[in-house]
Amino acid sequence: MATSTRLRRIRRNWQLYLLVAVPVAYFAIFKYIPMANAVIAFKDYSVLDGIWGSEWVGFRHFRAFFDNPVFWTLVSNTFILSAYFLLASFPIPIILALALNEVRRGFFQRTVQLVTYAPYFISTVVVVSMTILILSPSVGLANDALGLFGIPSIDFLGNPDYFRHIYVWSDIWQTAGYSAVVYMAALSGVDPGLYEAARVDGASRLQKIIHVDLPGIMPTAAIILILGVGNIMAVGFEKAFLLQNPLNLSKSEIIATYTYKTGLLNADFSQATAVGLFNSAVNLVLLIVVNRVAKRVSGSGLW
Amino acid sequence: MVRESRTDRLFMVGVYVLLATFLAVVLLPLLYILASSLSDPNAVSSGRVTFWPVDFTLRGFQVALSDPQILVGFGNSLFYTAVGTFVSVSLTLMLAYPLSRRDFVGGGLLTRLIVFTMLFGGGLIPTYLVVKSLGMIDTRWALIVPNAIAVWQVIIARTYLRHSIPRELFEAAEIDGASHFRVLWSIVLPLAKPMIAVIALVYAISNWNSYFDALLYLKSDDLYPLQLVLRNILILNTQSNGMDVATAMERQQLADLLKYSLIVISTVPVLLIYPFVARHFTKGLMIGSVKG
Numbered sequence: 405m406a407t408s409t410r411l412r413r414i415r416r417n418w419q420l421y422l423l424v425a426v427p428v429a430y431f432a433i434f435k436y437i438p439m440a441n442a443v444i445a446f447k448d449y450s451v452l453d454g455i456w457g458s459e460w461v462g463f464r465h466f467r468a469f470f471d472n473p474v475f476w477t478l479v480s481n482t483f484i485l486s487a488y489f490l491l492a493s494f495p496i497p498i499i500l501a502l503a504l505n506e507v508r509r510g511f512f513q514r515t516v517q518l519v520t521y522a523p524y525f526i527s528t529v530v531v532v533s534m535t536i537l538i539l540s541p542s543v544g545l546a547n548d549a550l551g552l553f554g555i556p557s558i559d560f561l562g563n564p565d566y567f568r569h570i571y572v573w574s575d576i577w578q579t580a581g582y583s584a585v586v587y588m589a590a591l592s593g594v595d596p597g598l599y600e601a602a603r604v605d606g607a608s609r610l611q612k613i614i615h616v617d618l619p620g621i622m623p624t625a626a627i628i629l630i631l632g633v634g635n636i637m638a639v640g641f642e643k644a645f646l647l648q649n650p651l652n653l654s655k656s657e658i659i660a661t662y663t664y665k666t667g668l669l670n671a672d673f674s675q676a677t678a679v680g681l682f683n684s685a686v687n688l689v690l691l692i693v694v695n696r697v698a699k700r701v702s703g704s705g706l707w
Numbered sequence: 708m709v710r711e712s713r714t715d716r717l718f719m720v721g722v723y724v725l726l727a728t729f730l731a732v733v734l735l736p737l738l739y740i741l742a743s744s745l746s747d748p749n750a751v752s753s754g755r756v757t758f759w760p761v762d763f764t765l766r767g768f769q770v771a772l773s774d775p776q777i778l779v780g781f782g783n784s785l786f787y788t789a790v791g792t793f794v795s796v797s798l799t800l801m802l803a804y805p806l807s808r809r810d811f812v813g814g815g816l817l818t819r820l821i822v823f824t825m826l827f828g829g830g831l832i833p834t835y836l837v838v839k840s841l842g843m844i845d846t847r848w849a850l851i852v853p854n855a856i857a858v859w860q861v862i863i864a865r866t867y868l869r870h871s872i873p874r875e876l877f878e879a880a881e882i883d884g885a886s887h888f889r890v891l892w893s894i895v896l897p898l899a900k901p902m903i904a905v906i907a908l909v910y911a912i913s914n915w916n917s918y919f920d921a922l923l924y925l926k927s928d929d930l931y932p933l934q935l936v937l938r939n940i941l942i943l944n945t946q947s948n949g950m951d952v953a954t955a956m957e958r959q960q961l962a963d964l965l966k967y968s969l970i971v972i973s974t975v976p977v978l979l980i981y982p983f984v985a986r987h988f989t990k991g992l993m994i995g996s997v998k999g
Contacts, residue, residue: 414812419887420805424817427802427856431821434853437837438829444836455836500729506722516726520733525977527916529934530970533941537743537966538736543754545739577733609715642919646942660831667832668923680830688827 445678458674465678474662482658482683485644489572490632496580498625501587502613520581532646535574536561561647564655571647571656575640586628587621594620626698633694659683744768744967748960751967767968770961777969779929780936787932788914791851795910796903798856803864804891808877818865825858831923838924849924850917850932857913860906867902868895908980915977933973941966 414421445465447458469475500520507513523531538545539560547557560566594616602612641660648656659679667676738758743751747762755761771777805811806818828834834853843849872894880890896903918934925931944962 410812413810417805417808417811417887420808420811423801423887423891424805427798428817430798430852430856431824433841434834434837434855435824435828438833439827440829441833441836442829444833499725503722503725503729506719507726512723512726516730520729522978522981523733523737525912525981526974527918527934527937527977529916529918529938529941530974533937533966533970534736534740536942537970538739543752543963545736545757548754548757577736580729581733608712609718646938663831668835673832673836677830677832680832684827684830691826 442677442681444674445681447674449674449677461674465675466682468675469679469682474657477654478657478659478662481655482660485568485571485658488568489575490629492572493576493579493583494625494629494632496576497583498587498621500580501584501591501621502617504584504588505591505617506609506613517581517584521585522581523578524582526578528640528642529646531574531578532643535570535647539570559651561649562651564652567647567652567655571643575643583628586624590621590624591617630691630694630698633690740967740970744964744971746964748964752960752963766961767964768972770965771968771972776928776936777933777940777972780931780933783931784915784933787847787850788911791855791914792907792911794851795855795857795860795914796907799860799864799906799910800891800895800903802856803861803868804887804895806861806865807868809869821858821861835923844924845926845930847930850920853924854917854920857910860909864899864902864906867899871902872898912977937969937973941969 441455444455444458446460446462447455448461449455449458453459504513504517526534537543539547541547541557541559541562546560550557558566560570598616598620599612602616607615641658641664644656644658645661645664648661660683663676663680663683666672666679735758739756742758742760743756744767745760745763745765746756747764748766750756750761802821806814808814838844838849838853841848843852876894876898877890880894885893916934918932918938921930921932921935922938925935928936
């Protein structure tokens, strides 16, 4: 009985299945076949034999990666960069949204919002070039400013110690205004009765923020934090790659850039796939663990 | 009206100072780039430009806009953005509409299979091998097809269709004998315009700004999108064709000036649309953030 109504529904809605056919084919071809292709991490991929004809070598490529002296550098560069990024980029949009929420709706508020939001639309290539130009030791604005205080000019991008700060803060510059919008939306959903009650109780503005605003955006913040932690190993390839130069490589080489170089530039497909697979697996495990913790602590998770 | 206490007033001063700081930190670098792009190359390379053009000139723009490589890149980017966005929006709606229907048997499983691809993937090389075996390497397809659908956009579209269009409308249409294609065309398309505008915008921006797929899949420079041309000139310091200027010194200065102008040129198209759609965009983000 249940199966027959189901079949009837499927037959009646055949057009829905026709509609999803192309998108489903897309996911099969560009998402699921690559997952199957990842078996080349366990093989010695040769172009002539193809993916399935190549010889199995077990975990050899993984062991080679773990034994490689760059392994710990790559893992720690990736991890530290992401963790720093996560910790620094989490509170700033919240502070921006709370501050914007305090000022009266008007020209100033709209200007701040419009301007801080705008860099989100600028491409990574352009943001990185702006960063390079502004930090340039010869003509850059940053060193001109330092020069006013008598500080000699610094080659920011040539010094590996500055790489992480440049990466993280240029990203915050670009995305804080955009991320704040999500919190603004959450704040607009807070029950106005709570504000009235706080006012009747004689709460100061700061107390209102702590006791009404912050709890109001907590669920949104929690989800954003979980997603961030889950992506801790998936730090943006594009940006690190663009900011890299031979001088800062010791801090800027991360798993993603290394995969690209070994895989496509040196054509070592199997080795690169093993590295990428290791990265994805760590990522997935982190996400599952964090989600479970979040569920136990706050009762809400991603799934 | 409750009177503001002194601490509250002090607090508000702090808030304004904070916001002004945010404003300055974001705005000043943009002004610096704009001012440099409009200044004499000499003034730029001697560091005399801050936030206002010095010895105003449009030479940087002239050089940039007479460079064949940049023009080709610009044209290519327009093409990839237009075609890519059209394909992406169509596919997203074709997937989101069935998923938004509660009587779509198998929808739950399909959603899970799609969301899983956000969490785990085969990686760079296995995907590259697929694109290669399809013969898409070094063709325009490589920039349009492999990343055509963004899962996040599908979820936003599905949620919108499920909650913002009254179900009775769909039912009425079906009673009148409308097919699903008809429903999609005559109900979803007109009624979901704000949502479609938002996802189209997101796809368009990401198409316009992307360079990585081009770096992976393209070899011929006549197919390069603007961002890859920009990367070559701005970051790798490759000399551009359009600059046959006499002395090396002047050449270097012009090359520097060109960078500022290029940044402005490539960003202006995106920033021009932005104020018009910003409000839509905020709404769309809220739709997405309410329910995953």
